[in-house]
Amino acid sequence: MNEALPHISIDRVSKSFGAFAALRDVSLDIPPGSFTTLLGPSGCGKTTLMRLIAGFDEPDRGEIRIDGARMNGMPAYRRRTPLVFQEYALFPHMTVYENIAYGLKLLKTPRAEIGRKTGEMLEMFGLTGLDKRLPKELSGGQQQRVAFARALVTGQRVLLMDEPLSNLDAKMRVEVRNELRELQQRAGITAIFVTHDQDEALSLSDRIAVFDKGRIRQTGTPWEVYFKPDNAFVADFVGTANFIPGEVAGVEGTEIVVRCAPSLLRVDAGGRAFRPGDRVTLVVRPECISISAGEADGDAEEANGWSGETLGSTFLGRMIRYRVRCGPLTCIVDDADPSARGFLSGPVRLRLHPGKIHVLPEEAEG
Ligand SMILES: Nc1ncnc2c1ncn2[C@@H]1O[C@H](COP(=O)(O)OP(=O)(O)OP(=O)(O)O)[C@@H](O)[C@H]1O
Numbered sequence: 001m002n003e004a005l006p007h008i009s010i011d012r013v014s015k016s017f018g019a020f021a022a023l024r025d026v027s028l029d030i031p032p033g034s035f036t037t038l039l040g041p042s043g044c045g046k047t048t049l050m051r052l053i054a055g056f057d058e059p060d061r062g063e064i065r066i067d068g069a070r071m072n073g074m075p076a077y078r079r080r081t082p083l084v085f086q087e088y089a090l091f092p093h094m095t096v097y098e099n100i101a102y103g104l105k106l107l108k109t110p111r112a113e114i115g116r117k118t119g120e121m122l123e124m125f126g127l128t129g130l131d132k133r134l135p136k137e138l139s140g141g142q143q144q145r146v147a148f149a150r151a152l153v154t155g156q157r158v159l160l161m162d163e164p165l166s167n168l169d170a171k172m173r174v175e176v177r178n179e180l181r182e183l184q185q186r187a188g189i190t191a192i193f194v195t196h197d198q199d200e201a202l203s204l205s206d207r208i209a210v211f212d213k214g215r216i217r218q219t220g221t222p223w224e225v226y227f228k229p230d231n232a233f234v235a236d237f238v239g240t241a242n243f244i245p246g247e248v249a250g251v252e253g254t255e256i257v258v259r260c261a262p263s264l265l266r267v268d269a270g271g272r273a274f275r276p277g278d279r280v281t282l283v284v285r286p287e288c289i290s291i292s293a294g295e296a297d298g299d300a301e302e303a304n305g306w307s308g309e310t311l312g313s314t315f316l317g318r319m320i321r322y323r324v325r326c327g328p329l330t331c332i333v334d335d336a337d338p339s340a341r342g343f344l345s346g347p348v349r350l351r352l353h354p355g356k357i358h359v360l361p362e363e364a365e366g
Pocket residue numbers: 017020022040041042043044045046047048049196
């Protein structure tokens with residue numbers, strides 16, 4: 001038997017339903033013991049890919065390998081890749097114990113071993129004492145844990161989860177997701193998780209694959225997809241961003257000077273090569289712009305500083321989000337420490353730090 005942890009490899013996989021291409025040439029490598037999230041808007045192909053990995057469906061082209069073994073044509077029950085859905089699909093007439101023990105019974109496991117393994121799962125998932133209850137007598141979070149325990153009891157090293165938290169209320173979601181991450185790490189299993197909630201993806205994952213219309217637009221760490229998006233789609237889908245169009249006016253070492261509508265901006269080129277005249281889009285997160293009251297004092301025009309006028313503000317407790325007009329642009333700016341100075345209104349100064357501006361080359365149409 002192969003003692004190595006599974007490593008899932010998705011290699012140039014495509015899948016169509018009739019004329020509709022649900023997945024187009026998708027490649028993704030999933031390291032053993034990692035937590036990988038498929039993130040993307042509704043209909044982008046997340047569930048389709050999970051069903052292919054689990055073996056509920058077959059790709060039209062490309063292949064899926066688990067532990068190096070080609071899965072094409074292998075039935076779901078032999079893949080050892082249990083899939084947990086939003087509807088936990090617990091057996092309603094069976095107790096918690098019977099639900100968890102079910103897979104072991106199917107495998108004709110000796111009675112004593114069923115007792116021992118099910119007991120371990122009850123303990124691991126904090127369900128001790130609830131074993132005689134029916135699913136309907138449990139909270140959503142507890143039902144979720146039974147679903148995980150049932151999926152993992154037969155020693156699986158892979159857990160596929162398709163929006164497993166979306167039936168829970170906001171507070172419970174955060175609780176269960178933290179729990180989930182802890183359990184995944186403790187058990188050392190390889191997890192693939194589907195969500196269209198960016199906060200969930202950023203907080204849970206080792207790596208995120210951002211999907212759009214059946215394609216992967218970027219794979220990276222949460223930090224990379226948030227601060228170093230590969231394209232405007234990723235920047236826009238993962239969090240809030242200002243998109244500032246401009247043209248490269250000059251190159252100075254590792255920095256470029258970009259002509260934008262309000263003024264020139266000095267920007268870290270992020271290791272990319274640019275030439276004067278190149279069209280670019282600057283991506284700036286709202287919390288990466290600092291804001292202060294007042295106008296520029298005429299002669300001393302500050303580098304990377306813009307004068308603006310507040311258009312509105314939203315108080316969010318931990319911050320105030322401003323809309324600020326700077327020439328023809330409207331910028332979104334977050335003041336992360338509003339208690340210091342309260343609400344600003346009227347003329348303001350914005351400062352855009354060169355290292356906090358992410359530059360995207362003009363995107364080819366595709
Ligand atoms: N069996 C099928 N027959 C025809 N079309 C399908 C089938 N399964 C999925 N599709 C289509 O493929 C596309 C991708 O579906 P999929 O369920 O993978 O999306 P998703 O990313 O999981 O979306 P959501 O976030 O809403 O769950 C959708 O347009 C869907 O309508």
